[in-house]
Amino acid sequence: MIREILKFGDPLLRKSSSEVTCFDEELNVLLDDMYETMRNADGIGLAAPQIGVLKRVIVIETSEETGKLELINPVITAMWGKQFEAEGCLSLVGKRGIVKRPMHVKLKAYDRHGNLHRYHGKNLLARAFCHEVDHLNGILYEDKVLEWVDNED
Ligand code: NI
Numbered sequence: 194m195i196r197e198i199l200k201f202g203d204p205l206l207r208k209s210s211s212e213v214t215c216f217d218e219e220l221n222v223l224l225d226d227m228y229e230t231m232r233n234a235d236g237i238g239l240a241a242p243q244i245g246v247l248k249r250v251i252v253i254e255t256s257e258e259t260g261k262l263e264l265i266n267p268v269i270t271a272m273w274g275k276q277f278e279a280e281g282c283l284s285l286v287g288k289r290g291i292v293k294r295p296m297h298v299k300l301k302a303y304d305r306h307g308n309l310h311r312y313h314g315k316n317l318l319a320r321a322f323c324h325e326v327d328h329l330n331g332i333l334y335e336d337k338v339l340e341w342v343d344n345e346d
Contacts, residue, residue, distance in 0.1 A: 198230065205242060210247045223241065223248070224250065237317075238254075238321045289342050291338065295323065
């Protein structure tokens, strides 16, 4: 089911989300709805608080190569390098801004079955990891934008 995406200014986007403790059917439904909502909006990442659910759950699909990633209780374990690229957010349609992010991000997270996985994101995937984990802590990329850019591409 496609859920409504909250927009910047909504106080729920500024809350810190709680860890998932129950890997149950409700979590499966949440993840499936998040994928559907993200795809419907042509996004590459969505965090649960963006649909008003204050849980540490993220879906990311930056390329066919990496496929669909579901990240539950994600923790960044290492980051290095830097990049300055334009970022957008499904909660702020029609805008993009340059944000400084690490070039490499290592992250561990659970899947819906409660299995722990480790990921190494580079370039776009590293940016997506940082952007979406920020959402879980009530941080929005507008806080970090160095320069707003045209939304042409
Ligand atoms: Ni976002």
